[in-house]
Amino acid sequence: MGHEVRYRVRGGRRLHGTVFVQGAKNAVLPMIGASLMASRGRTVLRNVPIIEDVRRAVELARAVGAKAELHETERTLVIDASSLSSPVLPGEIASRFRGSFLFVPALLHRLGEAVIEGVGGCNLGSRNLDFHYNGFKRMGATVTEHVADNGDGIIHIKAGDLRGGTLYCDTPSHTGTENLIMAAALAHGTTLIKNAALEPEVLDNIAILQAMGAKISGGGTGFITVEGVDELTAVEHTVMPDRIDAGVFVMAAAITGGDLNLVGATLEHLGVAADKLEQMGVEFHQQGAVLQVRRERTLRPINVITDEYPGFATDLQSPIMALSCLAEGPSYIYERIFDGRFKLADELRKMGADIEVDGNRAKVNGPRGLRGAEVQAHDLRCGSALVLAGLAAEGETTITSAYYLDRGHAHTAERLSQLGADIVREAD
Ligand SMILES: CC(=O)N[C@H]1[C@@H](OP(=O)(O)OP(=O)(O)OC[C@H]2O[C@@H](n3ccc(=O)[nH]c3=O)[C@H](O)[C@@H]2O)O[C@H](CO)[C@@H](O)[C@@H]1O
Ligand SMILES: C=C(OP(=O)(O)O)C(=O)O
Structure with missing residues (x-):
């Protein structure tokens, strides 16, 4: 892999501002x-x-x-x-x-x-x-x-x-x-x-x-x-905009109670994920090629079943697991596309989450206040989910093996910092 990449996130800041969604x-x-x-x-x-x-x-x-x-x-x-x-x-x-x-x-x-x-x-x-x-x-x-x-x-x-x-x-x-x-x-x-x-x-x-x-x-x-x-x-x-990158920024607004303008994001591309996020309490407003998103209400729990498009994208399943840790009640997640995509649950538990996993089904018992910890990105979306958890956690979260995150998201630390997050990328 060449070098070890880490992200350090200090949570508790509400995100606000405009961000460019990367190409897909x-x-x-x-x-x-x-x-x-x-x-x-x-x-x-x-x-x-x-x-x-x-x-x-x-x-x-x-x-x-x-x-x-x-x-x-x-x-x-x-x-x-x-x-x-x-x-x-x-x-x-x-x-x-x-x-x-x-x-x-x-x-x-x-x-x-x-x-x-x-x-x-x-x-x-x-x-x-x-x-x-x-x-x-x-x-x-x-x-x-x-x-x-x-x-x-x-x-x-x-x-x-x-x-x-x-x-x-x-x-x-x-x-x-x-x-x-x-x-x-x-x-x-x-x-x-x-x-x-x-x-x-x-x-x-x-x-x-x-x-x-x-x-x-x-x-x-x-x-x-x-x-x-x-x-x-x-x-x-x-190249079209990256709907998974857009979805992660939607959830960054949601998990911090923030409000963002996502340049290049299209609500339709989020498929069922947009409806699920709305049910959780996220408000969307599409203005041409800019998607406005904010979350002010308490996060509600959710049921998610991953599926091919336009169903709920499996690549957004890990991020929404992180978000559901803060929801007021139990959320249920059924991963239908991949049979090994729940390693994230172990990492979120280190941060205080209460998640029960049974095969391809998970129950996330919210709400749980998250606290900073050293956690590992086991795959790309596990990495983005841990960044989201870090944004909401008390204290510092260190995400190791974060090359995975860099596989799929561009300039993560820079883009989040511009929105008010306290996040740095380290590589040695
Ligand atoms: C580079 C790329 O575009 N990656 C995406 C692509 O991966 P990828 O194209 O690898 O995903 P697939 O849609 O092919 O796989 C979905 C499911 O079908 C099974 N399967 C697939 C092909 C095959 O020949 N036999 C078979 O059994 C796989 O094991 C898996 O369980 O779609 C996934 C599902 O949306 C996304 O998570 C990945 O981000
Ligand atoms: C699974 C993913 O990618 P890849 O198919 O490139 O491994 C992903 O983008 O989450």
Whole structure:
């Protein structure tokens, strides 16, 4: 991981002011994969979040031979993929983020094969990739696995000419849908993807692929049809705002009893999470591209069931667990997407929370006054939830292993400090 990152938060300050929502991590990563499919020209991505996953994606793009320049101040990424040279996704980079697997379709089309030395992402229990592999196989690819000298499993996918077919996801997988769309975009013939994901980031990826020349219809319906084309061209595209980043700032206002203007946030993108937060006592007012949010009333307890979009996003489940610690009564959380996303409960207990966990269900017995403690970010959203808890806690909270937080949120300490929080980031 390179270096240890910690955040120190001293709680008790009410947040107030204006904050810019970053570009979406889960939109930009597949877009970087898509940009590698353009055999000519330079792709320009704007509103790129300056997060660790993007830095890793840039390293990975360079490792397969693309020229990639991340202009951090301008939040702009320029990629020239005219000459890809290696089908290998090296383990030391690829195993540090989930989005690495979104490079596979480009490698299959441009180089005829992809060698995957590792796939990363947060450890949230089982995170299978069978929908991706089965889809690639149905299109004519062969998938083999062998064990390297160091004991690591290496996946080798070979594709002669991929051809369209009828594909499906058993459940509407986010990256699964994106990978199958990208594989179909340059395949021979027509592909139907059944049970496709409906997430806004999937639709933003369809938009960039269409601008590149792909023929895709049915986005947002669950049935996506892709007619293969011979070539995709490089384009310029602005990445959509990050709805999870927006949701965390909504909860930062809620947990501190504050009021914020979120520039770039769209209430609709929050799906059911917006309704749940309203039920808890958060007030929203959408004014064009600015979402005003405040919480003055006592926090009410809540029932949450995570689901694919537009259901309650699993990536907001940890943050709302932190928020429900302060609610006046018991809250119930049922995590349906991932089977290992409750390590946060142990950390919140160190801060005084009362949380009962039974499998994928949790009961949060509020209200409990939180107190500062040393806690560990076990994954990205565990990290953002602990920052929220720290904002509300008495005394100082130290969050260790916070590289995870930096994977997905840009300039966390700076943005929260501007709103009045007492938070610093330390790295050694
Ligand atoms: C980079 C990125 O976009 N990450 C997001 C993406 O992850 P990711 O795309 O990995 O999540 P999926 O939607 O694929 O996974 C959801 C569920 O489906 C299962 N599954 C998935 C694929 C597969 O081939 N087989 C299978 O069984 C997984 O084990 C998991 O239980 O969507 C998740 C769910 O919204 C978010 O939490 C992640 O932030
Ligand atoms: C699970 C997440 O990301 P990833 O799929 O990149 O691990 C997340 O964003 O919370």
